Amino acid sequence: MFTKTSRRTVLKSGLTGALATLFMRAKSAESHSIKKYPDSSGVLVDLTRCVGCRSCEAACNAEQNLPEPELPFTDKSVFDEGEHGQKRRTDETRYTVVNRYEPEGLDHPLFRKVQCNHCQEPACLSSCFVNAYTKTPEGAVIYDPDICVGCRTCMIACPFYIPTFKYSSAFHPRILKCIFCYDTRLKYGREPACVEACPQDALLFGSRDTLIKIGRRRIEEKGDRYVDHIYGEYEAGGTSWLYLSSVPFEEVGFNTDISDEPILDSVKNFLGIVPMVLTIWPALFTGFHLLATRKEKGVEDQNIHVPEDK
Amino acid sequence: MKALWKIVKVFFPVIMICYCVFPVKGMCGQEPPESVVLSYLHKLYKPVHFDHQVHTEMYDCCSCHHHTTGDGTAKAGCKKCHSDSAALENVSCSSCHQFKKTVEITQSVPVADPLYHIDKPDLKGALHLQCLGCHQTEDGPTGCQECHEFTPAGRTRFALKNEELQRRD
Structure with a gap:
């Protein structure tokens, strides 16, 4: 099997690569900004x-x-x-x-x-x-x-x-x-x-x-x-x-x-997730749990209610 | 005999006064003190009696006084400006090196002489860098307690119990 290399694909991949490097560089440059403490x-x-x-x-x-x-x-x-x-x-x-x-x-x-x-x-x-x-x-x-x-x-x-x-x-x-x-x-x-x-x-x-x-x-x-x-x-x-x-x-x-x-640069992405995990995840998974068990609960309720109806 | 005693009685005060007003000039144009008492660190250490005379017999004035004693200078840095500077009125260490030094936090403080003498140690640093620096190369005493005897407060600061005084340093 071989793929056809056209002028269009070459240009396409070249452009993607260039854009990728540009953005990657921009990101790392951004992470270089260190807080200045003029009175330090x-x-x-x-x-x-x-x-x-x-x-x-x-x-x-x-x-x-x-x-x-x-x-x-x-x-x-x-x-x-x-x-x-x-x-x-x-x-x-x-x-x-x-x-x-x-x-x-x-x-x-x-x-x-x-x-x-x-x-x-x-x-x-x-x-x-x-x-x-x-x-x-x-x-x-x-x-x-x-x-x-x-x-x-x-x-x-x-x-x-x-x-x-x-x-x-x-x-x-x-x-x-x-x-x-x-x-x-x-x-x-x-x-x-x-x-x-x-x-x-x-x-x-x-x-x-x-x-x-x-x-x-x-x-x-x-x-x-x-x-x-x-x-x-x-x-x-x-x-x-x-x-x-x-x-x-x-x-x-x-x-x-x-x-x-700064050490912060290598961990800030991860550390940003921590509060989200701590606050959103419990609520989210409780919701999932409730949704998943709602049907079972409904069945249980029915089972209890049936004798009362008699 | 009595006449001689009379002469001594009259002339002794006159000679003494003359001696005080016109002291015998030392090598560097000033009367060097025999000893200098250093008591800046009196809280922790007893005063240090620096034997100035012993040092003047062994070294030139300029080997410690940089360029203020009028006998040239030994330091390459000082030579640029002070190779033939005249002797100063006051050549004591403390006349240039202030007792306490902190680099000013505020940058607005104008520096009088912005090119030279800007990284000047404070008095405590100057004395130790000078004395200890030379003692290291000239095989002088270098242990802290060889010059500095502790006061009771100093012993407490360095957590020295009385029985450990013997093995200090």
Whole structure:
């Protein structure tokens, strides 16, 4: 069997293809639009300056009234890797941790501070079906623990593995993470506690736009000292916390596979269906059920009514 | 003997006054202090007594004071403008590096010198970057507690119990 290829079919398929690519492109371009927060503040973390003193951890612990740690904050043994080379992670008792890395070809270790990066388009916020999360104009991603139902979807959604669950109180579900010291400091225009405590100016607080300029300037002025990239400028749609490093970011534990498009773009089609499913489907299927069983019910009614008629 | 004592009695105050008014000039045109007490972080740490004299014996003024002491400059960035700048009246770190720094959130604040000195660390950052940076390359002490002794509030902040004081750092 063979199909006849006429001039008309060639033109037809060519046109369809062209139209398809045009629309597909238009769609992806549309999904690139990232919400701008002109007043967003941020923090520029310069890994070349951090000396791993853990002052930021201690300051965070005090500011957020977190429980006393097992080991004092002066103890450097926490930098030793756990089983299978695992690094420390944030949890319900610590909203920020500093980890040590020993990149090859470098005669000194590098330290990386981990905390919520306060994304421009937070995946935790998009994934939360009870809307417990809020992105404030100041740049902080905060949450209302009273609304949280403890589904932990945000923990899976976060590309940086930041939100943690308070497993010790499963019946009073609570997600915990860094809130940029929003309640006590950021709201009043003050820098977070960790930034205030940093002795090395490795953490610099300011408007996100200014910090990007400063970061670029540092790269430009001391090109031999920095990798030509500001991590967080575009990653996951951009984050409020930005990083400068002297070695490629993957060597100091950063996930460099994160796409520049916000996580929201890849899930919004699906997430749009969720409320529809939750509201329309129960009514729709109840209707179907009622329709399907109406006849049976009618027969039953007849059966009951027959003896009464006698 | 009595006459000599009289001379000393009269001349000593005169010499002292002269010494105060016209101090012995140091290498960089100013009398360097023997030690500097740094107590900016007094809440968590006891004051640090920085032995300035020891450092002046080992290094040039400009290796720490960038370009303000009138003896040239060692920094490539400063050389562009300050290769032969005169000594400043006040060369203390805090005269340029403010104690606290936040990058202004509002962009409307005019920058006096928009080309240079814009990414200047605050005082705490400047001191640590300068001291620790040099101590790392020159094999000076680099542990936090080697310079900073905790106050009781500092011990609480760093969750140090009394018995753990020995194994600090």
